[in-house]
Amino acid sequence: MGIKLLVDIQPLLRRRTGVGNYIFYLLRELLNDARVEDVVGVSGWRFYQRDELMSLLFSNATSCPSPDKGRLGGVFLLRHIPYLRQIRGAVQALRLKLEWARYHDYVFWGGNYTLPRLHGLKSIVTVYDFSHLHYPEFHPADRVKFLKAHLPGVMVRASAVAVISEATREDLYATLGKTVKLPPVFVVSPAAADSVVREGVRERYALPPQFILSVGTLEPRKNVARLLEAYKQLEPALQAAWPLLLVGDSGWLTQTLAATLAQESHVRWIGYVPDADMTGLYQAAGVFAYVSLFEGFGMPVLEAMTNGVPVLTSNSSSLPEVAGGAAILVNPLSVDDIADSLRTLLLDDDLRLALKALGVARANQFSWQVSASHFLDCCETIR
Template sequence: MRIGIDCRILRQGQVTGIPNYVRNLTSELKKLETKHEFVFFDGPKGGVPFWSNHVSYAKQIEKARLDLFHGPANTSPFFYKGKSIVTIHDLAIYKHPEWFPRGQWLATKVVVPNSIRKADRIIVPSEATKRDVQELFGIRDEKIAVIAEGVESRFFEKSAISDDKFQISKKYILFVGTLEPRKNLKRVIEAYEGLPAGLRNEYELWVAGKKMENVKIKMQNDNAKSKIRFLGYVPDSELPGLYQNAAVFVYPSLYEGFGLPVLEAMAGGTPTICSKQIVGNFKFQISNDKSEPFIAVDPESVEDLKNAMKRVLGDSQLAKQMGQKGVEMARRFTWERAARETMRVYEENWSK
C-alpha cells in the first residue's frame, strides 16, 4: 500500500500540539516493519492560500498515485477525491465559539466538515472527541477509531533545569499551556491567590506558555502578584526539566481533546492536578483515594482547585505516591502503540 501523510503543519517549526502529534506519529510509522510505502507531503508553497492548499495540493497528491491519504491535522484538501483518513484532535471551536473571536469561518464551515464527511475513517484521541464528532456531524460509530496519543521517552528521563535562565529562588507550582480561555489560567491564579500566605511564601506560581491576543490576565491579590512568574513560551527541549522540578503541576482545562501535558508531567514523577474531563479522556475511573496518580477537580470550581493544591503541598507522602503512580500510568501511553494502531486503521481501510 502507498500511504500519503500531510506534513504541512511541520513547516511551522513548532513541536507542541498538533505538530507534536504529526512529528511523533510519522517518526514511529517509519520504524514499523512493514512493506507499505510512505509519502510525506509538505504541500505547495506560496500562492493564494485556498488555491494552494485545496486545488494545487489536491493535484499534487493525486499525481503521487496513493492508495490512501491521511490528513493528521483536522483536514484534507477540499478537492481531493481519493480514499482518505482524517485525525480530528478536538472540536472546541464548535462547542465553544466564544473562545475563538476570529471565527475561522472557512475552516469551520467548509474545510473541516468536508474532510470529516468524505473520510473513509476518522481517528480521534479520546472518547470525548468521538462523542463530539458524532453529535456535531452525525457520523456512525464504526467510522471512528479512538487512538490515544503517546508520551515521548525523554519526559521519563531525569532532566535538570537551567538556574541561570529561570533564576530559581523558591519551589514552584507549574502551569503549562497556551494562554487561552479554555486552559482556565484565570481560575489557577485565583486558586493560588486563595492559598494561605505561608504556602504562597514557600511556593511561587510559574506560568509557561504563549499568550493569545484575546486573553486578559487579572490578579486581585497584590501580595500574590510578586510570586506569580510568567515565563512566556518555553522551548520544548526545556519542558522535561520544568515539569520534573515542579512541586505540583496544575492543568484544570475546561475542554481538551486529549490532555497530553498531564501525561508529560506524570512521566517525570510530578504530582498532577487536572480536570475531571481530562481524566475521562485517559479512560480512568475516578475514586479519589490516595492511590490515584492525580487529583481530578471540577475545573469551574476555584475552591476545588485551591483545596487540591493545599492537599498536595501539605502532604509530602501523598505527593510522592502520586508521582510514582503517575509514572506508571504515563508508561501506558506510547507513540509506538499509537503508530501500530494507526497502521491497523490504514490496513483495514485498504482492504475494503
C-alpha cells in the same frame, strides 16, 4: 505490499505545539514501522520524499524540523493571508491530481482536521477535539467559521477518522454524528515524548527550589484566570513556599490576563519553552496544575505524570480519561474547588508521593509505538 502514506506536514513547518508534536512523534514511529513501505510528506505544492522526512524528523529531535529559517519565517507571514487554508488545500489537491498515477495507492493522512478535495483519495483525518463547538468564544472567529463550514464535508470525504481519546470519539458521534454519516472511527492516543534531560535548565530559567507548574498556550480555554484566582486564595506563606510558574505561548484574548500576571509577586509567566527544556522543567516541578475547560486529550497531564510530577487537573472532557485515577480532579469552573484541592496537595507530602507513583504507572500505559500500530490498523481497513 506495505502501507504507503502521504502525510500533510504543514504543522511541522512552524513552531510546534500540540498538533505539531502529535504528528511529529507519531510520524517518527510510522517511518520506522515494518508495515510501512513508503512515506511522503506534503505541504501545499511541495513534496518531501522519505529520505528528506528522515532528515527533518531525526537530525535534531529536540527542535522544530523546518527546512530552513527563511522558509519558517515565510510560513509565519503566510498565515496572515485571508483564506490561506482554502488556498493551501486547493494547491495540495491540484498537485496530488497531477501526481495521481504515482500516488493513487497511497493513504493520505490529514493530521490537522483537513483533507484535500480529490475524488478516489483514500484518506484518514485526525480530529483532536470539538472545542470550537462547545466554546466558540475561546477561539479566533476565523478558525471557528472555517471548522464549522468545512469539517462536516471532511468527515464525508474521509475513509476513516482518527481521534485522540474515547471522549473525543463520543463527542464526534454526539455532535457531527447526528447530521453526517461517519466513516469508521479509531482512537489513536498520543504518548509522552522521550525524556531527555538537558543540562542547565534550572539555572537557565532561574527556577525556585519548589514550585507549581502549569503548561499550555495562554488562552481562555486553558482557564488560567481561574487557576490564578485559586492560587491567590492560598495563604501568603504557602504562596511564598510554592511559586506558580506558567509555561506557554501567548494565545488570544489574553491581554488583561497577561497584565494581571505581571503584577503577581509569586506568579511567573515564562512564555514559550522549547521541547529540549521541557523535561527539565517538569522534573524540577513539585506539583502540576492543569485546569483546562476542554481538551481532546491533554498532553501536558501525561507529560507531567511521565516525569513523576503529582497532577491536579479538571474533571471534565477527556482529562479524567487521561488521568486514569492518578490525579486529583477538580471542577474547572469552581475557583474554590481548585484552591481547596491545590492547598491539600501542597500540604500533604504523602499524597504527593502517592500521586507521583500512580502517575508514572499510568503514563507507562501509553507509547508512540502502540499509537503507530493503532494508526496502521486503521490504514489496513481502507487500503
